[in-house]
Structures are given as structure tokens and as C-alpha cells.
Amino acid sequence: MTASPQPSGRSFPGSGLAKGLAVTLRTMTKKTVTAQYPETQPDLPPRTRGVIGLFEENCTVCMLCARECPDWCIYIDSHKETVPPAAPGGRERSRNVLDRFAIDFSLCMYCGICIEVCPFDALFWSPEFEYAETDIRDLTHERDKLRDWMWTVPAPPALVPAAEEPKEYAAARKSADRTAAQQAAEAATAARPEPTRPEPARPEPTQPKPDRPEDGDAR
Numbered sequence: 001m002t003a004s005p006q007p008s009g010r011s012f013p014g015s016g017l018a019k020g021l022a023v024t025l026r027t028m029t030k031k032t033v034t035a036q037y038p039e040t041q042p043d044l045p046p047r048t049r050g051v052i053g054l055f056e057e058n059c060t061v062c063m064l065c066a067r068e069c070p071d072w073c074i075y076i077d078s079h080k081e082t083v084p085p086a087a088p089g090g091r092e093r094s095r096n097v098l099d100r101f102a103i104d105f106s107l108c109m110y111c112g113i114c115i116e117v118c119p120f121d122a123l124f125w126s127p128e129f130e131y132a133e134t135d136i137r138d139l140t141h142e143r144d145k146l147r148d149w150m151w152t153v154p155a156p157p158a159l160v161p162a163a164e165e166p167k168e169y170a171a172a173r174k175s176a177d178r179t180a181a182q183q184a185a186e187a188a189t190a191a192r193p194e195p196t197r198p199e200p201a202r203p204e205p206t207q208p209k210p211d212r213p214e215d216g217d218a219r
């Protein structure tokens with residue numbers, strides 16, 4: 001049989017209470033680190049991987065993101081359209097038109113590969129994180145929602161002084177100008193009054209022919 005170890009120091013009555021109060025007082029004077037979410041929104045760093053935003057004007061439906069996604073959780077549908085030649089005598093071109101772009105966030109592991117491989121800067125990280133659902137099937141988000149998240153993507157960091165303007169800015173400006181011109185043309189077409197069709201000429205009323213006298217009447 002072995003004897004139980006004895007406590008080395010002697011404690012005074014009430015010393016435990018004093019230690020506890022000292023800890024309480026120390027903590028009371030420190031800055032709190034607990035944020036009362038959702039009343040207090042967290043201050044997230046700009047490169048937070050919250051959700052993926054889609055800038056669909058830049059998407060050419062090349063399918064690279066869907067092919068490289070390790071979870072196969074990007075769904076893209078498209079169809080081909082023929083574009084008339086830009087100049088007379090030119091050749092017609094065909095282009096892909098996006099019909100569906102969806103990401104299943106119940107499968108996504110937030111690796112960021114789709115954003116890295118997109119050659120046309122159509123996908124971005126947004127710090128938005130409040131998209132929890134009670135039904136897992138509702139975590140597949142379609143292009144409209146992905147586009148809404150695009151507007152929560154933080155602006156890129158400022159350029160160093162005297163740096164060249166990135167080519168993406170010029171491309172985005174060109175795309176925005178083209179969309180604005182298209183919308184203005186559509187609005188002008190809608191505001192133009194319908195051409196009135198000329199009324200068909202009414203036929204002149206024909207005079208009733210006088211009755212030919214009957215042969216018997218002439219006699």
C-alpha cells in the first residue's frame with residue numbers, strides 16, 4: 001500500500017476565493033474579444049473566402065472551371081449562336097451563350113481552383129458568408145445569386161504609383177460601354193412610334209347604270 005502525496009504548500013482559508021476574484025478583476029479591465037454576432041458584424045479581411053461571385057459578362061463558357069473543379073460542383077449549360085459578320089463580306093462567327101451557371105456550395109470545398117483557372121476573370125471571392133440554409137438542396141445557387149454576390153467583392157488593392165492600368169479595366173470598360181449602347185438602342189427602338197400603314201384607297205362609288213328600255217316598251 002502506497003501513501004497519497006501531500007500538498008507541498010499550505011493554503012490559507014479564503015485564498016481560492018481571492019484568486020478567483022483577482023482573475024475576474026483582471027478580465028473585467030481587458031478589451032473583450034467576443035463579438036456579439038449577429039448584432040455585431042465581423043470585420044473580415046478582404047481576401048476572405050466566403051462565397052464565389054460570377055461576373056457573367058466575362059464568362060465565355062470555356063468550361064475550364066467546371067472541368068478543373070475537384071468536387072464537380074459547377075454546373076454550366078450553354079448553346080451556340082451565330083453572329084453576323086462585323087463587316088460586309090466577312091464571315092459569320094459562332095459563339096457560346098450562357099444558359100445556366102450554378103455552384104453547389106454543399107459540395108464546394110472552397111479550394112479556389114475555379115477562380116485561379118478562369119482565364120477571363122469571371123469568378124471572384126466575396127467575403128459574404130450569410131447564406132446558410134436549412135435544406136441542403138437550397139445550397140445550389142444559380143447565376144442570378146452568384147451575380148448578386150459579385151457586387152460584394154472588395155475592390156482590388158491600389159496600384160503602385162505610375163503603374164500601367166491593368167488590361168482588365170479596359171476590357172471591363174469596353175464591355176460596360178457595349179452593354180450601355182445596346183440598352184440605349186433597345187430603349188430607342190421601344191420609344192419609336194409604330195409606322196402607320198396607309199389606308200387602302202376606297203373604290204369610287206359607281207353610278208347605277210340606267211335601265212335599258214325593254215324591247216316591248218319601245219314599241
Ligand code: SF4
Pocket residue numbers: 068069070071072073074103107108109110111112113114115
Ligand atoms: S472553390 Fe474548389 S470546390 Fe468550390 S467550386 Fe471552385 S473549384 Fe470547385
Ligand code: SF4
Pocket residue numbers: 058059060061062063064065066076117118119120121122123
Ligand atoms: S473558366 Fe471562367 S470563362 Fe470559363 S466557363 Fe468558367 S467562369 Fe466562364
